[in-house]
Amino acid sequence: MELSYILQEKYNVTIKTATNEQIYYALAFLINQKTKNTKSKPTKKKLYYLSAEFLIGRLLGSALVNLGLYESVAKELCENGKDIADIEELENEPSLCNGGLGRLAACFMDSAAALKLNAEGVGLLYHFGLFRQVFENNAQTAKPDKWLSDKSFLAKTDTTYPVEIGGKMLMARQYQIDVIGDSNYKNKLTLFDLESIDEKIVADGIEFDKQDISQNLTLFLYPDDSDENGRLLRVYQQYFMTSAAAQYIIDDCVKRGCKLSDLHEYAVVQINDTHPTMIIPELIRLLCEKGTDLDDAINTVSKTCAYTNHTILAEALEKWHISMIKKAAPKLLPYIEILDSRVRRKCCDEKTFIIDSNDMVHMANIDLHVCFAVNGVAKLHTELLKTTELSEFSKLYPHKFHNKTNGISFRRWLCLSNPRLAKLIESLVGSSYLENAESLKVLLKYINDEKVLSQLVSIKQENKQKLSQYLFKKQGIHLPEAFLFDIQIKRLHEYKRQQLNALSVISMYLDILSGKIPKTPVCVIFGGKAAPAYTIAQDIIHLILCLSQLVNGDEAVSRYLRVVMVENYNVSWAQKLIPACDISQQISLASKEASGTGNMKLMLSGAITIGTLDGANVEIAELVGRENIYIFGDDSETVVNRYKDKSYQPQKYYDENKKLRDAVNFITSEKMLAIGDRNRLRRLKNELLTKDWFMTFPDFDEYMKTREKAYADYFEGQSWSQKMLVNIANAGYFSSDRTIKEYNADVWKLN
Numbered sequence: 062m063e064l065s066y067i068l069q070e071k072y073n074v075t076i077k078t079a080t081n082e083q084i085y086y087a088l089a090f091l092i093n094q095k096t097k098n099t100k101s102k103p104t105k106k107k108l109y110y111l112s113a114e115f116l117i118g119r120l121l122g123s124a125l126v127n128l129g130l131y132e133s134v135a136k137e138l139c140e141n142g143k144d145i146a147d148i149e150e151l152e153n154e155p156s157l158c159n160g161g162l163g164r165l166a167a168c169f170m171d172s173a174a175a176l177k178l179n180a181e182g183v184g185l186l187y188h189f190g191l192f193r194q195v196f197e198n199n200a201q202t203a204k205p206d207k208w209l210s211d212k213s214f215l216a217k218t219d220t221t222y223p224v225e226i227g228g229k230m231l232m233a234r235q236y237q238i239d240v241i242g243d244s245n246y247k248n249k250l251t252l253f254d255l256e257s258i259d260e261k262i263v264a265d266g267i268e269f270d271k272q273d274i275s276q277n278l279t280l281f282l283y284p285d286d287s288d289e290n291g292r293l294l295r296v297y298q299q300y301f302m303t304s305a306a307a308q309y310i311i312d313d314c315v316k317r318g319c320k321l322s323d324l325h326e327y328a329v330v331q332i333n334d335t336h337p338t339m340i341i342p343e344l345i346r347l348l349c350e351k352g353t354d355l356d357d358a359i360n361t362v363s364k365t366c367a368y369t370n371h372t373i374l375a376e377a378l379e380k381w382h383i384s385m386i387k388k389a390a391p392k393l394l395p396y397i398e399i400l401d402s403r404v405r406r407k408c409c410d411e412k413t414f415i416i417d418s419n420d421m422v423h424m425a426n427i428d429l430h431v432c433f434a435v436n437g438v439a440k441l442h443t444e445l446l447k448t449t450e451l452s453e454f455s456k457l458y459p460h461k462f463h464n465k466t467n468g469i470s471f472r473r474w475l476c477l478s479n480p481r482l483a484k485l486i487e488s489l490v491g492s493s494y495l496e497n498a499e500s501l502k503v504l505l506k507y508i509n510d511e512k513v514l515s516q517l518v519s520i521k522q523e524n525k526q527k528l529s530q531y532l533f534k535k536q537g538i539h540l541p542e543a544f545l546f547d548i549q550i551k552r553l554h555e556y557k558r559q560q561l562n563a564l565s566v567i568s569m570y571l572d573i574l575s576g577k578i579p580k581t582p583v584c585v586i587f588g589g590k591a592a593p594a595y596t597i598a599q600d601i602i603h604l605i606l607c608l609s610q611l612v613n614g615d616e617a618v619s620r621y622l623r624v625v626m627v628e629n630y631n632v633s634w635a636q637k638l639i640p641a642c643d644i645s646q647q648i649s650l651a652s653k654e655a656s657g658t659g660n661m662k663l664m665l666s667g668a669i670t671i672g673t674l675d676g677a678n679v680e681i682a683e684l685v686g687r688e689n690i691y692i693f694g695d696d697s698e699t700v701v702n703r704y705k706d707k708s709y710q711p712q713k714y715y716d717e718n719k720k721l722r723d724a725v726n727f728i729t730s731e732k733m734l735a736i737g738d739r740n741r742l743r744r745l746k747n748e749l750l751t752k753d754w755f756m757t758f759p760d761f762d763e764y765m766k767t768r769e770k771a772y773a774d775y776f777e778g779q780s781w782s783q784k785m786l787v788n789i790a791n792a793g794y795f796s797s798d799r800t801i802k803e804y805n806a807d808v809w810k811l812n
């Protein structure tokens with residue numbers, strides 16, 4: 062085949078004699094050959110998807126999948142004694158993101174290319190990403206995640222844009238990554254880098270001079286914003302990204318024949334969360350600079366931009382002090398002030414003002430007033446936006462609000478990461494499920510088919526074995542694959558409640574010590590990074606790592622329970638963990654998780670969810686029915702009211718519930734203090750007892766019981782594999798192809 066030909070030509074070797082490196086380069090060359098003459102569809106209107114993050118994952122494997130080559134290449138390699146997984150491991154995962162929001166952007170780009178929509182992602186090229194998580198002394202430390210290398214699928218272009226920023230004129234250089242639809246179609250992901258970036262200014266760890274913007278702007282995603290300089294740097298980054306993007310979009314449209322007054326006919330800009338909001342005043346500013354009058358400019362930009370909200374956590378809705386914007390982008394500020402004064406003329410509710418009485422600029426409010434469409438990312442989330450957090454806006458602009466429930470790319474999260482399951486599905490429903498994911502429902506007719514059910518189980522078992530081997534190779538930890546794999550993987554955040562999971566693990570541990578032996582031995586697996594400045598999240602990681610040491614090191618306990626936290630959770634880890642998962646932990650405090658997409662990936666791989674009625678869990682529950690998901694905990698209404706009336710007192714639950722009290726007390730027990738950091742453990746216990754802002758205590762009891770019930774059902778067997786089948790069969794709705802089709806029909810209207 063072509064691969065052996067390339068190896069022969071390039072290196073004078075056969076597949077057998079080639080090194081993995083040579084095979085990597087040969088495959089990259091092959092991909093390049095196959096796609097170099099393909100293009101995106103030259104429709105008049107084009108989508109620019111603006112996002113501070115794109116969590117694209119490794120690209121070699123997904124390119125091969127999308128080109129339809131993966132299976133044959135893997136087979137050929139295997140026949141010659143090579144493992145495609147080893148070759149994929151040579152690629153550093155692009156470190157362009159933090160979590161779900163950026164992964165969503167990546168799934169969307171994949172789907173838009175699969176559906177042959179003229180779409181381009183636009184963001185920043187971070188040299189060191191968020192950070193690389195390393196565990197030392199049972200705690201997280203942060204190192205630069207240096208991912209760029211000659212193996213990166215990244216092309217430098219000749220295009221640069223000047224950005225006037227912080228009193229300097231800096232250059233933004235455009236880089237591009239191919240987003241492959243199939244062998245006939247590709248789109249692009251544009252990433253802007255600071256031309257004068259200097260990686261050498263990063264000292265030990267992730268420290269660097271935050272004020273040195275002519276050298277630091279694209280070093281890290283979300284630099285620590287716990288101090289003034291850090292916050293200012295974020296504003297600089299955002300302006301750098303949006304100014305380059307705005308210039309590029311106008312250029313790109315003009316090249317395609319656009320007159321400035323019909324920009325909205327050539328471009329639709331989807332603003333992914335508030336980070337790219339400055340594109341709005343920047344586009345208005347540029348149009349005015351080019352001679353458009355102010356009213357027309359605002360009107361045109363209004364018709365061009367749409368906004369996606371990703372959170373109702375008030376603290377996550379960005380606001381910047383006027384003085385910061387003035388410092389970063391003095392020419393931009395007048396346009397923000399103009400937008401604010403128009404709002405003030407039009408409406409009276411102070412909550413909707415763009416600039417508040419403390420001179421803070423509310424970025425989301427710019428989006429909400431100017432954009433022609435605003436969406437939440439799951440049914441419950443959109444409802445909550447309309448009725449609580451953004452109710453003033455939904456009264457002002459009822460026509461703008463709509464829901465687009467998130468989705469995931471089946472090509473990455475099924476075909477690439479769980480190929481054996483993909484193959485089984487294909488043999489049962491045909492390959493058309495990739496064009497029409499809803500046809501997975503056909504699987505339901507096998508609900509009583511012993512053979513299919515046992516195949517599902519044996520695929521899961523094989524995936525668990527693979528994960529186990531990989532984990533041993535990576536972290537020297539052995540997991541018995543006969544255990545149930547119970548997994549919580551996502552960013553570390555109090556609202557996601559890893560602490561609730563940890564408390565419940567402590568309780569299981571104490572039960573085992575007291576002689577209550579569980580029927581089902583369990584591996585509880587965690588993965589996730591905590592923001593370096595987020596102390597309590599770091600403390601929770603510390604608790605989990607200490608528990609891991611304690612539990613796994615106790616021979617009597619480890620026969621029934623293991624606790625593991627994978628280091629540096631990212632897409633590559635996710636692709637190995639998800640296919641191996643039996644139970645998917647989705648236990649955020651109801652009303653706090655906008656949607657989640659991890660829940661969808663896990664469901665698609667046949668994991669059964671334990672979750673609260675939050676985010677897209679609500680829709681999963683509707684689809685699979687209550688017999689096929691484990692729901693527990695207070696609902697969003699109860700939670701919203703409890704916040705409102707400020708009635709919550711964790712101490713009360715602690716006093717009344719012995720199991721909970723024992724678990725909480727254990728955090729600072731002799732055993733824990735012997736291996737852990739006194740300060741961290743005490744602080745965490747104190748936080749839970751006195752604040753517990755995300756209300757873990759009220760849900761603890763039901764969580765324990767539900768978990769026990771799920772474990773018992775797993776042990777029971779048959780009905781479990783039926784639950785797996787029902788979950789997979791109903792996952793079709795969560796294909797990002799469906800989400801993208803909805804966006805296109807309702808918002809983008811690309812032809």
Ligand SMILES: *Cc1c(COP(=O)(O)O)cnc(C)c1O
Pocket residue numbers: 116159160161162164550551552630631632633635656657658659660662
């Ligand atoms: C899917 C994904 C997420 C999002 O997970 P949630 O559970 O939805 O928060 C975060 N990180 C990675 C690496 C992912 O693949």
